[in-house]
Amino acid sequence: xxxxxxxxxxxxxxxxxxxxxxxxxxxxxxxxxxxxxxxxxxxxxxxxxxxxxxxxxxxxxxxxxxxxxxxxxxxxxxxxxxxxxxxxxxxxxxxxxxxxxxxxxxxxxxxxxxxxxxxxxxxxxxxxxxxxxxxxxxxxxxxxxxxxxxxxxxxxxxxxxxxxxxxxxxxxxxxxxxxxxxxxxxxxxxxxxxxxxxxxxxxxxxxxxxxxxxxxxxxxxxxxxxxxxxxxxxxxxxxxxxxxxxxxxxxxxxxxxxxxxxxxxxxxxxxxxxxxxxxxxxxxxxxxxxxxxxxxxxxxxxxxxxxxxxxxxxxxxxxxxxxxxxxxxx
Amino acid sequence: xxxxxxxxxxxxxxxxxxxxxxxxxxxxxxxxxxxxxxxxxxxxxxxxxxxxxxxxxxxxxxxxxxxxxxxxxxxxxxxxxxxxxxxxxxxxxxxxxxxxxxxxxxxxxxxxxxxxxxxxxxxxxxxxxxxxxxxxxxxxxxxxxxxxxxxxxxxxxxxxxxxxxxxxxxxxxxxxxxxxxxxxxxxxxxxxxxxxxxxxxxxxxxxxxxxxxxxxxxxxxxxxxxxxxxxxxxxxxxxxxxxxxxxxxxxxxxxxxxxxxxxxxxxxxxxxxxxxxxxxxxxxxxxxxxxxxxxxxxxxxxxxxxxxxxxxxxxxxxxxxxxxxxxxx
Numbered sequence: 001x002x003x004x005x006x007x008x009x010x011x012x013x014x015x016x017x018x019x020x021x022x023x024x025x026x027x028x029x030x031x032x033x034x035x036x037x038x039x040x041x042x043x044x045x046x047x048x049x050x051x052x053x054x055x056x057x058x059x060x061x062x063x064x065x066x067x068x069x070x071x072x073x074x075x076x077x078x079x080x081x082x083x084x085x086x087x088x089x090x091x092x093x094x095x096x097x098x099x100x101x102x103x104x105x106x107x108x109x110x111x112x113x114x115x116x117x118x119x120x121x122x123x124x125x126x127x128x129x130x131x132x133x134x135x136x137x138x139x140x141x142x143x144x145x146x147x148x149x150x151x152x153x154x155x156x157x158x159x160x161x162x163x164x165x166x167x168x169x170x171x172x173x174x175x176x177x178x179x180x181x182x183x184x185x186x187x188x189x190x191x192x193x194x195x196x197x198x199x200x201x202x203x204x205x206x207x208x209x210x211x212x213x214x215x216x217x218x219x220x221x222x223x224x225x226x227x228x229x230x231x232x233x234x235x236x237x238x239x240x241x242x243x244x245x246x247x248x249x250x251x252x253x254x255x256x257x258x259x260x261x262x263x264x265x266x267x268x269x270x271x272x273x274x275x276x277x278x279x280x281x282x283x284x285x286x287x288x289x290x291x292x293x294x295x296x297x298x299x300x301x302x303x304x305x306x307x308x309x310x311x312x313x314x315x316x317x318x319x320x321x322x323x324x325x326x327x328x329x330x
Numbered sequence: 331x332x333x334x335x336x337x338x339x340x341x342x343x344x345x346x347x348x349x350x351x352x353x354x355x356x357x358x359x360x361x362x363x364x365x366x367x368x369x370x371x372x373x374x375x376x377x378x379x380x381x382x383x384x385x386x387x388x389x390x391x392x393x394x395x396x397x398x399x400x401x402x403x404x405x406x407x408x409x410x411x412x413x414x415x416x417x418x419x420x421x422x423x424x425x426x427x428x429x430x431x432x433x434x435x436x437x438x439x440x441x442x443x444x445x446x447x448x449x450x451x452x453x454x455x456x457x458x459x460x461x462x463x464x465x466x467x468x469x470x471x472x473x474x475x476x477x478x479x480x481x482x483x484x485x486x487x488x489x490x491x492x493x494x495x496x497x498x499x500x501x502x503x504x505x506x507x508x509x510x511x512x513x514x515x516x517x518x519x520x521x522x523x524x525x526x527x528x529x530x531x532x533x534x535x536x537x538x539x540x541x542x543x544x545x546x547x548x549x550x551x552x553x554x555x556x557x558x559x560x561x562x563x564x565x566x567x568x569x570x571x572x573x574x575x576x577x578x579x580x581x582x583x584x585x586x587x588x589x590x591x592x593x594x595x596x597x598x599x600x601x602x603x604x605x606x607x608x609x610x611x612x613x614x615x616x617x618x619x620x621x622x623x624x625x626x627x628x629x630x631x632x633x634x635x636x637x638x639x640x641x642x643x644x645x646x647x648x649x650x651x652x653x654x655x656x657x658x659x
Contacts, residue, residue, distance in 0.1 A: 043520035150609070164610045165384075194383035194547060196607040199591040203606075221521055224593030251595055263595065265525030267554035269577060270596055276554065278525035282490050 005183050005215045006032040006055065006093075011068035013047075013054045020287040024050040024063070026239040029312075032183065037209060037216040039230030039247065041223060041262070045283050047239040048219050049098075052185045056095050057085040073182065091121040094176035098188035100168035104160040111156040114140040114175050121179045143174040147204055166197035173205065180212055187219045202229055223266060227251055232318075235259050238284055238294040241312065245319030255315050255326040257299045293323070301325050333407075334374040334509055334541040335395065339367050340404035342387075342394045360615040364390040366565035367404070369641070372509075372558075377535065377542040379556030379573070381549060381588070385611050387565045388545045389433075392511040395543065396428055397421060409508060426456055429502040433514035435494035439486040445472070446482040449500045456505060471500040475530060492523035496530070503534065509541045516551060528555060549592050553577050558647075561585045564622040565614055567641070571648035581650045583627050621653065629654055 013025040025047040032038050042048045053059050055070055057080060070077040072093060080088070089095075097103035105113060118125065118136040125132040137156070144152035147170040160168055169189060176184060186205060190198035206229055209216050218230055226233050226247060233251075234244040235258065243256040254260045261279035268274060281298040293299070293306040305324055312320045346359035364387040372378045382388045394401045397413065406414050413424055429452075432438035439448055449471055450464040459467070469479045475496040486494055495515060502510055512531065516524040532555060535542060546552050552559060553573055560570040561582065569582040580586045587605040607626050612618055618625050624634040633653050641651040 043522060166610055194611075195549070195591040196383065196587055197610070198593075199604065199606065200608075202593075222593060223521075223595045224597075227595045228593045228597055262521055265522050266595070267528075267550040268596065269550050269553055269589070269592060269594055272553045272573070272577070276525045276528065278529055279522035280526070282492065282523065 003034040004031045005034050005073060006030075006217075007069075007071040008051070008055070009069045009071075011051065011054060011070060012066045013050050013059055014064060014066045016062040016064070022286045023066075023289070024239055024286060025054065026289075027068075028236075028239075028241055030234060030241065030244070032215050032217060034182075034215055035209070035213045036231045037206070037218060037229060039226035039233040040217060040219045040236060041221060041226055041233060042236035043221060043283060045238075045286070046236040048236050049187055051236075052095065052187065052217060052219065055185065056089060056093065086120075090117050090176075090181075091179045092181055093183045093185065094179070094181040095185040095187060096169075096172045096176045096189055098191055100165065100172045100192070101160065103172055104168060106160055109157045109159055110144075110163075110171050111137065111140055114143060114171075114178055117175055117178050139178065140174075143178050144171070146177070146208070147171070147174045148200070149174075166193055166201065169193060169197075169201055170204070173201070173208075177208060177212075181214065183215045183217070184209070185217045185219070188221070189218070190225065191220070191222075198225075205229075223251065223262060235262070238289070239286055240294060240322060242295065242322045243320065244312075245316070249316065249319050253316075255319070255321040256295075256323045257301055257325075258295045261298075295323075331373045331375075333371050334376075334409060335370070335372040335543070336405075336407040337368060337370045337395060338405045338407075339369065340365055340391065340394060340406065341367055341402045342390050342399060343402045363565055363614050363617060365394060365401075366617070368562075368565075368567050370560055370567065370570070372541055372543060374508075374541055375535075375539055376558065377544050377556045379552035379559040380543060380545045380562060381547065381552050381559060382562035383547060383588075383611055385614065386562045387614065388562050389513055391562070392430065392513050392543055392545050396425070396430055396511060398430070422456075426452075426505045427507050428509045428511075429505065429507040430511040430513060431495075431498050431502045431515045434518055435491055435498055436486075436518070438498055439494060441486055444483050444485055445477070445489075445497055448486070448497060449482075449504055452501060452505050467504060468500075471504050474503075474534070475500045476526075490523075491519050492526055495519060495527050499527075499530065499534070503538070503540075506538070507540070509543070512542055512544045514546055515544075517546065517548065524551070531555070549577075549589060561588065564612060564617055566622060566651065568623065568652070569648075569650045575648050581644060581648075581655045582623075582652050583629055583654070584623050587626075621651075 008028055008030050011025055011028045015022040015024055028051050040048045054065055065078055115136040118139055119132060125135050141152050141156060149155060149167060149170055190201050193201060220226060230247050233247045234241050237258050243250060243259045254263055264277045265279060267276050279298055284294055291309040293310050296302045296306045310322055310324060312322045315321045315326050342365040344362040344364060347361060368391055380388050393399045395406060416424060446468055450468045453459055453464050453467060468482060472479050472482060477496050516527050519527060534540060544555050556573050559573050559576040560567050563584050569585045580589055587607045590605045609626050612625055620636045621634040621639050624630040639651045639653045641649055643649045644655060
């Protein structure tokens with residue numbers, strides 16, 4: 001049963017810069033269902049963080065949402081004012097940032113930062129402000145235990161710099177999960193971490209996702225992470241989704257030349273003799289793009305037919321691709 | 331096959347203990363034991379992959395080998411010469427043969443210099459050639475690494491990450507070195523660009539007969555580029571062997587855990603048999619007694635807490651430092 005929690009339709013987010021209008025997200029449509037984990041893959045500048053920054057209402061001047069709709073549990077988010085957004089953020093939708101050290105406030109203890117969220121959003125807290133604070137502190141300890149921080153009670157009043165990178169990431173997850181959100185957006189949660197710690201953090205998220213029947217959006221550039229943890233995956237390139245589908249389907253049977261190129265450019269431990277093939281060239285500038293395939297300049301299969309507006313098209317069950325050559329044997 | 335590099339018992343400590351100031355402020359500092367007795371050998375024309383988590387001392391090791399950071403003790407034999415006792419002038423001459431490529435292509439290039447100046451500087455420092463010759467060599471090198479010669483008067487910020495890394499590579503190779511330390515050369519790059527740089531480094535190695543020490547935390551990359559792999563944990567090498575042996579039959583529990591933690595595209599769902607390491611890397615200021623890995627090792631027994639395991643050869647060229655492996659196990 002697929003109940004959509006988040007529905008984005010034709011989202012277009014632009015930044016008005018000195019050099020011209022940058023369309024960082026250009027016509028993104030997607031759905032996140034209840035309890036599922038959606039992976040968003042793309043290189044830097046592909047628009048993956050801006051897409052979900054738009055969902056969180058975090059796009060600030062010179063950026064703005066030019067078009068499109070973002071619905072969360074049926075409610076339109078585009079155009080909400082600051083107050084309405086604050087009620088939602090942290091409570092129903094939570095986001096963890098890539099770099100835990102810059103996302104946490106260095107001047108406040110960890111307990112301060114977890115309790116702040118609870119006091120703002122948790123309706124289960126009752127009584128005077130003092131008693132609420134006390135209950136929140138208890139919950140903060142629970143959260144820290146949940147994310148696997150040893151000696152949680154004694155470490156609660158430490159500052160972020162006193163924790164290691166993996167522990168900081170856990171603290172950010174603890175803050176994000178403290179109000180049991182319906183949707184967690186995890187932006188590169190493990191990029192800054194070592195592999196053994198990465199495994200711990202990802203398994204923690206998967207575990208909590210199961211327990212709370214939470215939906216998760218996992219933004220990453222690591223296809224291995226997607227393969228192991230995500231139900232569905234979307235590949236972004238230059239502000240657009242170029243391929244989307246069930247993870248296994250997309251990875252085993254990629255249709256877009258960019259997805260194929262990505263998969264061919266990573267060495268695989270299981271087959272080190274397999275030669276890697278880089279994608280030549282680099283990502284186009286996002287200013288003044290013509291209505292044509294954006295990958296054309298780097299694509300080996302490009303023809304004149306690619307110089308038109310290209311829409312997503314169906315390619316099998318729940319598998320879509322933005323390429324006119326998809327499905328054809330070349 | 332001759333040995334290009336032979337390192338024995340290399341130790342690098344950073345002493346941040348302070349004198350009177352430390353006493354007054356209460357900030358005593360500490361003795362950071364970044365590298366604690368490392369033996370490695372790299373044969374000419376081969377790549378040794380050095381893998382380990384952040385803070386294990388792998389970058390320090392790379393720099394200590396070039397004497398960019400003066401080693402605390404140990405010996406380094408490079409191309410048949412003991413370089414540890416060379417004076418500054420002799421060492422400078424030796425550095426023409428040993429170069430380094432840095433991780434961050436943003437921080438390792440001087441933003442105020444043009445690409446021509448950056449790539450040509452090593453030639454000028456070593457005072458070998460006239461300005462015209464420098465330009466000629468710079469152009470040759472730029473073409474070699476896939477940069478457009480027409481861009482030689484541009485500044486680093488006008489290039490993308492991948493192109494900057496090419497500039498760093500050109501700078502390292504312009505003196506025709508024999509040995510290059512590649513310190514996480516692709517970690518800061520996007521996946522598709524990573525592959526371009528890996529292929530470029532492989533091609534240069536083939537064509538110029540280079541020897542690499544390739545430092546990375548990415549096991550897939552290390553596995554792809556190296557003939558041999560050394561695994562480092564908290565300042566020590568815990569296992570070393572042929573790439574095939576290390577990846578297919580690792581013996582040290584740390585290597586096993588590291589390998590099983592790597593997410594792979596051809597696996598679905600969280601693997602049930604994944605070895606889960608708990609906790610974080612202990613501090614190199616106060617490394618655990620005995621085996622340094624015992625605090626996170628699922629097989630640790632009493633002896634691991636007290637005695638340091640010997641680094642012993644298990645078969646052929648495969649060496650492991652673990653009580654569970656070899657005679658006792």
